[in-house]
Amino acid sequence: MAGAKTPSYVLTLRLQTESWQKHILEKRFEIGRCLYNACLEECLKRYKKLQHDSRYQDLAQQKPSKEKNRQLSDLRTEYGLSEYAMHAFVQPMQRHFRKHMDAHTAQKIATRAWKAVERFLFGAAKRVYFKRFGEMGSLEGKSNSAGIRFKSHAIHWNGLMIPVIIQPNDVYAHLALQDRIKYCRIVRKRIRGKVKYYAQLILEGVPPQKINRQTGKAKHPRGEGVVGIDIGTQTIAICAPNEVKLLELAPSVDDIHPEKRRLQRKLDRQRRANNPNKYNEDGTIQRGNKEKWVWSKNYIKTKNQLAELQRKLAEKRKQDHNKLANWILSLGNDIKVETMNYKALQARAKETTMNEKTGRYNRKKRFGKSIANKAPSMFLAILDRKLRYDGKTLKKIDTFSAKASQYNHITGEYVKKRLSERWNDMNGCKIQRDLYSAFLIMNAKDHLKEIDREKCFATWERFKRLHDKEVERLKNSGNKLLSSMGI
Incomplete structure (x- = not known):
């Protein structure tokens, strides 16, 4: 695809669709879903055949090597497990639907199916998922010269001409449309x-x-200088030469879990009332029962309420993350952060432990809900994307070498702390743990594996003054603070 390796960004515009155009789009999205599932099923069939090949079985038992990888790649190509093989597979089906589906869009659907299977083949995913009715959320082309294309402020696609809504005073959209369009995508959303x-x-x-x-003037000016970030599951500590802040991630996001659980219980009751023949006497689902599930109008209404709740949450979270990222970029363009494995933090604890005080077993739940609500990894991705627009990247320090949460620059020693210890004692001065970690990360050396002790001493007094000011602000804010802040 032309221009695939050049920088890109996305401009989203509302389509001014009429009723008859919506009917056609619905049909095309359903065709796209069927093509996707067909490609996915074919990939899995070919992979199953490959697994029964004795050559593959012999290679699977060998130790990793370049020669092994080359032979495995040749075998996958022989069995048609490749992106271009999927393009060839989807071509006859696309011809059957050529009135609604062009070749470029069908090939992009095949590519999406192959990418899903590729992640499964190389261990990046545990399984692949087929799309159920109504789950196909987008269709896209390969270029702006054929298939789905944008021309004269309208989307043109196989006989459809749908104008887009661009406000006359939308300066950003008019400036963006001066850039070259690589390709177009049509997105379907359910809102209210x-x-x-x-x-x-x-x-x-x-x-x-x-x-x-x-x-x-520019709405979001860019600053220059070093910024250290210590990001947790719900909070973020920011340290710059002239600013120290401890903030809650995505503060607009409310805890929707109580409301979510209420709707899920309601859904379960409605599902059982509509399908009594699908359940055993003990309440479990009959696995061998192939009868069709019955969905009442009230069930669908409740399901849509749950989906709308999730959509609002996602929009609020994304908006908060973008605002915070723009503010951090106004502080500096050399941003350092400590790496963290959020997948591991979401998972339940493996070891069974007991509380010494109560004598009861500790819960194995960890940080799944808070990570799902606040999405710290998503925030870092947004920040990194905005940095790349200016030719910079988010610098990730080596957690195991730097040990910012354990280091004391005054003594030069590393001291392990429990998660409940939120304050550091620095020669009689109480320093908030997350803010101090952000301070150390800001002063990390260029190779990102060690804290620069000399820089820490040079910037300590200013940090201490800004730290005390921030702690005082938090104490007098009058807002309910998260317990992890320790204030």
């Missing part, structure tokens, strides 16, 4: 119970700078 369609234009280059109409 209604299906709406959007055009996503993948544009070449970097996003135009947003301007404040009243002042004429």
Whole structure:
């Protein structure tokens, strides 16, 4: 695809669809779903045949090597396990639906199916998932010259011409449309119970700078300097030469789990009431029962309420993350952060432990809910993407070498602390643990494996003053603070 390796960004515009156009789009999305599932099933069939090949079985028992990888790659190609083999597989099916589905869009669907299987083949995913009815959320082309294309402020696709909504005073959209369009995507969303369609234009280059109409200045100016970040499951500590902050991640996001559980219990009751023949006497589902499930109108209504709850949460979270990322970029462009395995933090604890005080077994739950609500990894991805627009990247220090949570720059020693210990004693001065970690990360050496002790001493006094100011602000804020802040 032309321009695939150049920088890209996305412009999303609402489509002004009429009723008859929505019907056609619904049909095309359903065709796309069927093509995707067919490609996925074919990939899995070919993989099963490959597994029964004696050559593959012999290679699977060998130790990893370049020669083994080459032979495995040749075998996968021989059995048609490749992206271009899927393109050839989907071509006859696409011809059957050529009135609704063009060749480029069908090939992109085949590529999506292959990417899902590829992740499964190489151990990046445990399994692949087929798309159920209504789950196909987007369709995209390969270029802006054929298939789904944007021309004259409208989306053109196999006889459809759907205008996009661009406000006259939307300066950002008008500036963005001056860049070359790589390809187009049509996205289907359900908002407040209604299906709406959007055009996503993948544009070449970097996003135009947003301007404040009243002042004429940039809305989100970029700063220069080093910024250290210590990010947790719900909080983020930020340390820059002239700013020290301890903030809650995505503060607009409410804890929806009580409401979510209520709707899930309601769904379960409705499902059991509508399908008594699908359950055993002990309440478990009959596995061998092939009868069709019955979904009542109230069940579908409750299901849509749950989906809308999740959608609002996602929108609030994304908006908060973008605001925070823009503010951090105004502090500096050399941003350092400590690496963290959030997947491991989400998983339940493996070891069974007992509470010494109560004598009861400790819960094995860890940080699954808070990570799902606050999405710290998503925030880092947004921050890194915004940095790349300026030719920078998010610098990740080596957690195991630097040990920012254990290091004391005054004594030069490493001391392990329990998770409940939120304050450090620095020669009689109480320093908040997360803020101190952000301070150490800011002063990490260029190779990102060690803390620069001399820099720590040079910037300590200013950090201490800003730290005390931030702690005082938190104490007098009047807001309910998270327990992990220790304030």
